[in-house]
Amino acid sequence: MTTTTERVTPVGPAPPAPPERRTRGVPARVLIMCWLLVLMTVVLVAVCLITRNLLRQEAFSDATAALEQEALEYHEVARTGVDQTTRQPFPTVNALLENHVRMQYPDDDEVIFGWIEGGGYLHQARTGPIPLNRHQDITDTIIASPASAGVVSTPAGDMQWIKVVTTAPDGGRGAYVVGYLIDRDLAEIDATIRTLALVSLLGLVFAGGAAWVVAGQILAPVRLVRQAAAEITERDLTSRIQVAGNDDIAALSEQFNAMLDRLEQAFATQREFLDDASHELRTPITIVRGHLELMDPAGGDPAERAEVVRLCTDELDRMSRIVDDLLLLAKAERPDFVRPEPVELAELTSDVDAKVRALGDRDWRLDGIGVGIVHVDPQRVTQAVVQLAHNAVQHTEPGDRIMVGSARTGGLVSFWVTDTGPGVTPAEIEVIFDRFTRAGGGRGHRGGAGLGLAIVRAIAEAHHGTVKVLSTPGSGATFGIELPGGAR
Incomplete structure (x- = not known):
């Protein structure tokens, strides 16, 4: 069979590259x-x-x-x-x-x-x-x-x-x-x-x-x-193959249509992701450019120049964090993103608890400690729980209670962070782990780009696990990850 690949090239003076055809075998x-x-x-x-x-x-x-x-x-x-x-x-x-x-x-x-x-x-x-x-x-x-x-x-x-x-x-x-x-x-x-x-x-x-x-x-x-697939490729991804009968060819047509659905969704997600990423990166660039244009290079108040430098540095740091988070999410697709190894669950939980206490002035409590040897990537798990704790700090006030815990039940190991913040609504739970999404429906903010919870989900899914949210609006929320392979 012959496969035809269509390349889309940017509009410009150069002519579009001709489609490549595989040698017929x-x-x-x-x-x-x-x-x-x-x-x-x-x-x-x-x-x-x-x-x-x-x-x-x-x-x-x-x-x-x-x-x-x-x-x-x-x-x-x-x-x-x-x-x-x-x-x-x-x-x-x-x-x-x-x-x-x-x-x-x-x-x-x-x-x-x-x-x-x-x-x-x-x-x-x-x-x-x-x-x-x-x-x-x-x-x-x-x-x-x-x-x-x-x-x-x-x-x-x-x-x-x-x-x-x-x-x-x-x-x-x-x-x-x-x-x-x-x-x-x-x-x-x-x-x-x-x-x-x-x-x-x-x-x-x-x-x-x-x-x-x-x-x-x-x-x-x-x-x-x-032939139908070639016609779809030449037109767009909205067309579908007509399915008739219930034999293997019909099943192939259904799977092909499902693949087109996934591709169309992936392209839509990619466009949305690029739009969000460009927006989030354009904002600090605009801020830095605006302050640099207003700053008088020949003189002016030294305090004002120091403030401009501080603001520009802050925005550049935020942009650097966004780029690092995007690179981390890209690495999450690689098979070596997590490297599980046998670790003591109680020791891992204690290390995480010691690290999150430095995130803010909160009433930190240890909610539970699981025991036994678990097979996880300790660095990635620590990164996920610290990110959940950082998210809890952002939605609470100094002195509020935040609890961190772990447990092992059968073949599963769980880590969670519970806060006393405003909580999240059921509608927000559906999208809160998406990229550039934060509670309240916003798309990023000065405190973060909305990539933290997306990183948590990527770490959980790399372990073949899931993320969990339990919340009642106005009464706090519990965010956690549940990973397989807990009993080793």
């Missing part, structure tokens, strides 16, 4: 189809490999089971030593092996032979699947092996074998051997896997075509949303 439709084919290829390859391994394991297991069954049958006959046809005992090992080898009907892939010590080999009359009577080297290898089972190479492929050695009471020895040639079973398995791979390949081709068609149908509404 791989279309989403192609990506969807490719990812689906890659996923299906991985799955089908895994299925083929797993199926092949399972079938081979089953073939080897069946061969081993067949050999063990043949060996068990011979072992049972040798143990009883009785011919089941005549019900007479076998006189020698030779007679036992001749009878048992002659009576067996092996599978197409099985071979059976006997060996008599000093008497040679006993073979069946059939020749398949391999005439071992012509390959004495193979039979000699099996008989000479000290193991009772193993695998030997033959012209017809690898052969699994199992051997049962019999010793007669008269000292005669012999061996009964059963072999299984498994290569034909493995060849059938490979043929099955090749067929499965061919069917999988045809399935991939069909799935690729289906993915191309379905992805086009799915992405068609997305293209409509993109």
